[in-house]
Amino acid sequence: MAINAMRSGLLAVGMCLTGTAAAQTVISIESWRAEDQAIWDDLILPVFEAQNPDIDVQFKPTTATEYNAALNARLAGGTAGDIITCRPFDNALAMYEAGSLAEIGSIAGLSNFSDVAKAAWSTDSGDAKFCVPMASVIHGFMYNKDAFAELEIEVPKTESDFYAVLDKIKEDGTYIPMAMGTKDQWEAATMGYTNVGPSYWAGEEGRLALISGDAKLTDDVYVQVFEQMAKWTSYLGNGYQAQGYTDSQNLFTLGRAAIYPTGSWEITGFQENADFELGAFAPPRKDADSKCYISDHTDIGIGMNAATENKEAVMKFLEWTTSAEFAEILTNAAPGFFSLSTHDIKVENALAQEFVAMRGECEPTIRLAHQILSRGEPALGNQLWTLTANVINGSQTPEDAAKEAQANLDGWFKP
Template sequence: MHSKNILRSAVVAALLAAGAAQAGTLTIESWRTDDKALWEEVLIPAFQKKYPGVTVKFAPTAPTEYDSSLNARLAGGTAGDLITCRPFDKSLDLYKKGQLEKLNGKKGLENFPASAKVAWETDDGKDTFCEPIASVIHGFLYNKKIFKELGLNEPKTTDEFFKVMDKVKASGKYTPLALGTNDQWEASQIVYTSIGAPYWHGEEGRKALINGKAKFTDAGFTEPFEVEAKYGPYLAKGYSAQTYADTQNLFASGKAAIVAAGSWDIGYYNQNAQGFELGAFPPPVPKAGDKCYISDHTDLGMGVNTKSKNKEDAYKFVEWLGSQEFADLYTNKVTGFFSLSSHTIAVKDPVAKEFLDWRKSCASTIRVNAQILNRGTPNMENELWNINSQVINGKMSPKDAAARLQSGLAKWYKPAQ
């Protein structure tokens, strides 16, 4: 009798456990460690209000370790149900390996324009494997107090930009431009692909590189290097050893007039700017009357792990990511990240609203190397980090920088040969 009771208890326990699993538990993989509180305190509770039976756990990995550790977990079958997707090749590789579900026809996707989906589609545009979430916009932030004190206006052209920095330098009181090259990525992702967009005409130039109709040695791609090469005298002493965190501290402390920034920086400066208001301006155009272009980069999406044991709830979550509710919450709670959906969003933060409003007067493009061009050796992303840092440091000429990029691309990419 005793053994039967034990058996009956075991069966009941097993059934209860199975029931609990079916009630729905989802784990989200992400590199956005700084968003943990937001997901846990705002976004997930909003989702659970609509789907009360589903438990969602946000389990991020440090950004520098995310790609390798996610790959290991996917290969070992231990990855979460929902995968936060990098744009383009890294996620496309996961899809090609059969690790991300095809999302074609899934609810929620209809709320995104084609331009938002391109970062998570196959090259032929036939399959979508991640739901778009948000983009980041690149430009410049400035210290309104310093600008007022020195009688400066927001620069519209590259010449005006240097004249503003000349006046700041002449005052002897502030660093004109907060920018360091120690970490390298800012020189490429915040500077070159941003200030360069007006020179290569955004999408027109980016697509021309992909189809072999343009080369990095063309003026549109070389001239941004020439602009960067003039930055040195306007940067803080020892800028080649200055990290991204150092740059943030320099600008937040009120010791620099301008900082080359991504919209994701707005939240940091809102909290840390010491006694001044932020202003913002888009990348200056080559000359007066030229069209404005911004780097409006598709930054993150969300896919479903093919080995998820709870795909039904995972699809519910993906559908919710395409809702007006999520677009409003994410855009206003993650300051400087802008929903890619076609919903109308009232942005509350004034500086974030300014960045977003650039879309009305400037043409949007994505980072120049994001699609297809990173697939060979030498890897263009790594090359751009290194080359742009060397140009700003005065260690490589603009002409040599362009030649090295083009010859590196031609080594493996037929249209560039």
């Protein structure tokens, strides 16, 4: 009996194995979010695979800084994955124009996204869409709540509050006021310049004015932001010039720094590593009467490799990413990445809620240089990295940096 049962059991298992192996389509996802491997493997993909047993989805990320270069090389060599995680605007657009990304406008679920979200992955005319919007990240500052309580400081609201807080932390000396370095350069621009900048150039107004040619980077509002960056220098830790991104992260999560200019994408990692209360506040407004602005950046989209051999399976997966179910899992499995869909999703993570709350108070905009301004040589997005780092390092004056950025932009950009 037992032997018989075992035999039939084995037979059944064997049939299952051969059955699935024959019918399953394997598709893979290219992504720069290597940190999210576990979230995709354990929480997101099993749900899809349970509903579509004939499709096996694999999440295959590359390190963030290598992603664009590696992906383009793989696309050119025909070895890229079936599904491509898209950077917003110019970068994905260039991939679409090069024929690497497929048009996916036929996906019905795209109606679940606002036009603003879709604009990040459409051609300028809006006719063709090449990625499904996935998530946005919100910029702001995280702070060590314990440190703030210990020093009896309130969360700053305006620029003058902000510097008062920093002065107080510096005077006390227990904590480094702000954890940021200039070694990797992108932090300076992303966490500094484009984080606090919208308050000065009035968010979308200032961003669109640059694109239309009505404003120049040498205008006061943009130079002021560089001036802010120059002011930050005295609040950074010793040797910030050789301090990289991971150094800053560690400095903050080890409780040695009080404030960390950042974005919501850090939530998961920081909550795992920090053993103190974390809080978040929006970039300071210019003064009590002015509006506040946040960079609520359409950061991640997901599209199809035009050369994939599994179009049907990929489309099925992309369709699923437009669903409320996916939005819900993503928002709560990866707190800090806020679904761009219009589904009503409840954010459960407390720190993520603090970031979402900023949307209620402040006007949203996206990162300054991502749309159109990064299409030429040099791409303004990259230029800002080096220039902001230079300003903080004191090797370039704010006026100088602004002048260089504008001159470079003038070199190729016609509004």
